[in-house]
Amino acid sequence: MRDAELSFNLDSDMHPIKGVLRFNADAMITAIENGSQTHLISASEVKEAEVLAGVGCGLAYVKMKDGRDIALARFDMSQLKPAGEWCKIVNHFIETGHAALDQEIERPVCPKCGLTYPEGMRICPFCYSKSSLMRRTFEVMRPFWPQIITAESAQTLSNILFILVPIFNRILIDRYLTPRTGTFTQIAFLAGLCFLVRAVGEAIFIVTARTYAKAATLFCNALRDQAYSKIQKLSMSALAKRTPGDLIRRVMEDTTTLREFMTDNGRWVVEQITMFFAALIILLFTNPRLTLFVALPVPIVAFALSRFWRLIQIRYERQWRKNSRCQSILHDIIRGIRTVKAFGSEDREIGKFARVNRDLAKVSSDNEVLWSLLFPALTFFTGIGEFLVLYVGGRSILAGALSLGLLVQFTMFISYIYAPLRWLVSFPRMLADAMTSLVKLFEILDEEEDIAETAESLDVPVNGAVEYEGVSFGYKSYEPVLREIGFTIEPGEMIGIVGRSGAGKSTLINLMMRLYDPNTGRIRVSGADLRSVSPRRLHERIGVVFQDTFLFAGTIYDNILYAKPDATPAEVVAACKAANAHEFIMKTTDGYDTLIGESGYSLSGGERQRLAIARAIIKNPQLLILDEATSSLDLETESVIQDSLNRLVHKRTTIAIAHRLSTLRAANRLIVLEKGRVAETGTHLELLRKKGIYYKLVIAQRQTNKPA
Amino acid sequence: MQANVQSAAKPDNYTAPELSDAIDLGLIDPSAARFGETAGGFLELTYKDKNYPRVSVRRTLPLGMPYEYLSIADEENHEIGILRKLADLDGDQRRLVEKELERRYYCPNVVEVRSVKDQLGYVYIDISIQGTGDITRRTCAIKDVNRNIRMLSDDSVILFDVDGNRYMIPSLKALSAKSRRRLEPYLF
Numbered sequence: 001m002r003d004a005e006l007s008f009n010l011d012s013d014m015h016p017i018k019g020v021l022r023f024n025a026d027a028m029i030t031a032i033e034n035g036s037q038t039h040l041i042s043a044s045e046v047k048e049a050e051v052l053a054g055v056g057c058g059l060a061y062v063k064m065k066d067g068r069d070i071a072l073a074r075f076d077m078s079q080l081k082p083a084g085e086w087c088k089i090v091n092h093f094i095e096t097g098h099a100a101l102d103q104e105i106e107r108p109v110c111p112k113c114g115l116t117y118p119e120g121m122r123i124c125p126f127c128y129s130k131s132s133l134m135r136r137t138f139e140v141m142r143p144f145w146p147q148i149i150t151a152e153s154a155q156t157l158s159n160i161l162f163i164l165v166p167i168f169n170r171i172l173i174d175r176y177l178t179p180r181t182g183t184f185t186q187i188a189f190l191a192g193l194c195f196l197v198r199a200v201g202e203a204i205f206i207v208t209a210r211t212y213a214k215a216a217t218l219f220c221n222a223l224r225d226q227a228y229s230k231i232q233k234l235s236m237s238a239l240a241k242r243t244p245g246d247l248i249r250r251v252m253e254d255t256t257t258l259r260e261f262m263t264d265n266g267r268w269v270v271e272q273i274t275m276f277f278a279a280l281i282i283l284l285f286t287n288p289r290l291t292l293f294v295a296l297p298v299p300i301v302a303f304a305l306s307r308f309w310r311l312i313q314i315r316y317e318r319q320w321r322k323n324s325r326c327q328s329i330l331h332d333i334i335r336g337i338r339t340v341k342a343f344g345s346e347d348r349e350i351g352k353f354a355r356v357n358r359d360l361a362k363v364s365s366d367n368e369v370l371w372s373l374l375f376p377a378l379t380f381f382t383g384i385g386e387f388l389v390l391y392v393g394g395r396s397i398l399a400g401a402l403s404l405g406l407l408v409q410f411t412m413f414i415s416y417i418y419a420p421l422r423w424l425v426s427f428p429r430m431l432a433d434a435m436t437s438l439v440k441l442f443e444i445l446d447e448e449e450d451i452a453e454t455a456e457s458l459d460v461p462v463n464g465a466v467e468y469e470g471v472s473f474g475y476k477s478y479e480p481v482l483r484e485i486g487f488t489i490e491p492g493e494m495i496g497i498v499g500r501s502g503a504g505k506s507t508l509i510n511l512m513m514r515l516y517d518p519n520t521g522r523i524r525v526s527g528a529d530l531r532s533v534s535p536r537r538l539h540e541r542i543g544v545v546f547q548d549t550f551l552f553a554g555t556i557y558d559n560i561l562y563a564k565p566d567a568t569p570a571e572v573v574a575a576c577k578a579a580n581a582h583e584f585i586m587k588t589t590d591g592y593d594t595l596i597g598e599s600g601y602s603l604s605g606g607e608r609q610r611l612a613i614a615r616a617i618i619k620n621p622q623l624l625i626l627d628e629a630t631s632s633l634d635l636e637t638e639s640v641i642q643d644s645l646n647r648l649v650h651k652r653t654t655i656a657i658a659h660r661l662s663t664l665r666a667a668n669r670l671i672v673l674e675k676g677r678v679a680e681t682g683t684h685l686e687l688l689r690k691k692g693i694y695y696k697l698v699i700a701q702r703q704t705n706k707p708a
Numbered sequence: 709m710q711a712n713v714q715s716a717a718k719p720d721n722y723t724a725p726e727l728s729d730a731i732d733l734g735l736i737d738p739s740a741a742r743f744g745e746t747a748g749g750f751l752e753l754t755y756k757d758k759n760y761p762r763v764s765v766r767r768t769l770p771l772g773m774p775y776e777y778l779s780i781a782d783e784e785n786h787e788i789g790i791l792r793k794l795a796d797l798d799g800d801q802r803r804l805v806e807k808e809l810e811r812r813y814y815c816p817n818v819v820e821v822r823s824v825k826d827q828l829g830y831v832y833i834d835i836s837i838q839g840t841g842d843i844t845r846r847t848c849a850i851k852d853v854n855r856n857i858r859m860l861s862d863d864s865v866i867l868f869d870v871d872g873n874r875y876m877i878p879s880l881k882a883l884s885a886k887s888r889r890r891l892e893p894y895l896f
């Protein structure tokens with residue numbers, strides 16, 4: 001066996017040190033701080049190793065068999081997760097006598113820069129170079145290459161046409177105007193040629209713009225679709241790391257930023273670069289000395305740009321953040337307006353918003369001021385060569401060293417050089433915006449689907465048998481919520497799960513639905529390991545009412561249909577009757593067509609629950625899960641629903657969580673959860689006789705229910 | 709019930725009892741508490757003749773009042789009581805609780821900002837930090853800057869890195885001008 005090593009960095013006085021916690025082949029645990037051993041403990045005396053999470057730090061310690069607790073190693077948050085893994089290895093050994101082989105303890109670090117990857121990221125944002133970002137982008141853009149290349153080459157063609165105009169000008173001046181020898185037709189011909197070239201150029205331009213806009217839109221739509229379908233496929237644990245607002249922004253705003261960047265800026269890249277170099281080459285050929293004056297300000301501007309760019313970027317980012325802060329306050333307050341009014345705190349809220357708004361206004365105006373100073377200054381500096389050229393060129397003409405036509409052609413080409421340069425002044429900011437959006441999108445697309453619909457996903461007939469075997473789980477791996485859960489549910493049984501709030505009842509359901517996978521242990525449904533069951537198939541056969549019912553914006557009918565899109569009206573009404581929802585639905589003017597959800601008809605908590613129950617049972621599921629599904633109902637309504645459910649639950653497995661213990665009187669068996677463990681199982685009577693936790697819960701409820 | 713009836717009868721001179729009178733805060737009597745350190749390195753408490761072999765000290769207001777209203781809990785995280793303020797304890801008792809706080813709340817101060825790099829939505833800060841011991845250097849990554857670089861007041865800042873570590877800048881003015889300038893763009 002390889003030693004399981006955990007490095008830690010704080011001593012018992014929280015001073016920084018270099019420490020190693022080691023669990024070696026002889027089953028000895030040693031802790032070494034700065035080279036000297038502080039602990040030597042034999043695993044045979046240890047009952048359990050555990051991590052205690054503090055705030056900003058953690059502690060690995062062992063519970064000894066003689067009841068003592070011994071602190072082993074302290075560390076900051078970077079080592080919290082590895083420490084949890086280390087404890088698992090030790091505990092695994094204590095329980096089984098075997099070492100878990102080759103467990104990866106340390107978190108993966110970027111091979112290039114040595115920094116640990118941020119949670120949930122598979123790429124090191126620091127080393128994710130811009131070139132590989134470009135490569136990725138080109139890959140995603142591949143289907144749109146034909147359009148983009150067509151557009152770009154047409155654009156280049158029109159550029160070449162534009163380059164001809166100054167040359168025509170020179171010919172006009174030097175051949176016909178200066179010697180005053182030109183005929184009217186010659187001049188008209190040249191003018192006409194200029195006109196034609198411009199007209200054709202502009203026509204190509206229009207076509208290109210359209211092609212480009214279309215390609216950009218298609219590209220971004222494709223990205224948006226990809227991001228959205230990825231989000232749908234992500235597991236709950238991956239989704240929980242991000243707020244809904246964050247996800248929505250990625251799907252909608254980041255793709256829009258990209259599209260705008262492509263249509264407004266991306267297509268200029270090739271054009272401006274070709275233009276710049278073509279003009280530069282022509283200039284060099286016509287007059288190298290003058291070209292030098294033109295190029296003079298370029299390094300200065302480039303230097304200034306590189307200095308100011310970061311500043312501008314950060315400032316605009318700050319403005320963006322202030323803006324989003326303002327929006328979220330607004331969003332929050334308007335959603336909670338009822339609470340605001342109930343607490344009479346309107347004035348306070350007005351003040352709060354005004355303050356944030358004032359902040360935003362200040363940042364925005366500061367930025368505008370800076371930009372309005374900086375942009376003209378840079379543009380002016382860029383153009384300084386133009387004046388030099390006029391001066392030097394003018395003198396050369398007077399001295400007879402340069403023809404007037406050549407100077408005119410020269411100054412016209414200068415604008416061809418400066419236009420790209422001026423454009424470049426504002427380009428970095430937009431490029432940075434687009435890059436950030438792109439990375440955010442790739443971040444979503446690269447997220448691993450840890451609960452994947454694998455190829456070997458089984459399509460098992462869910463008959464309702466459920467088996468938990470040594471299941472442990474925590475939303476954060478170092479904080480177990482469920483520990484060593486084991487029980488079996490036979491098909492057709494009605495099981496009640498009881499326990500204090502926070503005991504882990506809903507978590508147990510989340511695992512059964514495979515919204516999360518257990519950290520250790522196994523869950524079987526109809527005999528098949530849940531990990532091999534296709535989640536989609538599973539969900540089709542399970543009817544569930546979650547503790548927090550969510551109804552979508554739409555009609556009542558649509559909401560019920562959500563569970564079974566091909567249900568007949570008769571089925572919908574039957575489900576609603578069973579859930580005792582039919583009556584209140586019929587009291588509304590629009591009946592089942594009543595709009596609910598956002599800005600629709602407001603339902604009471606009990607009404608929402610009844611719709612959720614109807615939605616769960618319309619699938620005619622083999623396994624029905626009710627998580628406090630009737631908690632907001634009065635006793636009478638509950639018992640009506642209970643009766644119809646009792647008829648329904650016949651021959652199907654039902655797992656019900658209820659606070660009101662009377663709800664569970666029909667249950668075949670009860671499972672009592674206490675602090676994440678199964679504390680008791682048995683029938684109502686058995687558990688009462690046992691006088692354990694369940695007994696206490698029942699007595700407590702009887703007392704509170706007693707009329708005062 | 710009783711109170712309601714009374715208030716209906718004599719609305720003028722009836723006032724509701726103070727909340728803190730009506731509800732027992734469970735304050736710990738410092739004279740009946742005896743803290744100690746176990747051989748295993750944990751804080752233990754004997755309170756009113758009952759021994760708790762491993763207690764934790766939790767701040768009610770970690771940022772606002774770090775040394776007042778300290779909740780003392782047993783190993784099952786059940787509150788034994790609230791210590792009104794650390795100053796109520798004396799000498800070694802106070803030092804023991806203080807040490808436990810240091811061990812539970814690790815938030816070293818930033819003494820220098822060496823460099824700040826901004827890369828694709830992450831901010832990498834190279835800082836020198838000091839907790840209770842020596843100064844050490846580290847690079848930390850911060851994501852979502854507007855949430856994780858938080859101004860506590862006009863002068864103090866707290867940073868949260870991607871691992872969940874916290875770093876405190878108790879006073880921006882006390883930092884060197886260079887350090888402040890490096891950080892400035894991210895403060896708002």
Ligand SMILES: Nc1ncnc2c1ncn2[C@@H]1O[C@H](COP(=O)(O)OP(=O)(O)O)[C@@H](O)[C@H]1O
Nearest residue numbers: 240475481499500501502503504505506507508
């Ligand atoms: N999404 C989540 N992320 C982190 N912790 C959670 C999450 N959901 C629940 N918890 C925590 O897990 C524990 C058990 O929660 P839960 O299963 O909902 O309890 P119950 O349903 O028995 O009241 C609680 O301490 C709760 O704070």
Ligand SMILES: [Mg+2]
Nearest residue numbers: 505506507547
């Ligand atoms: Mg629950």
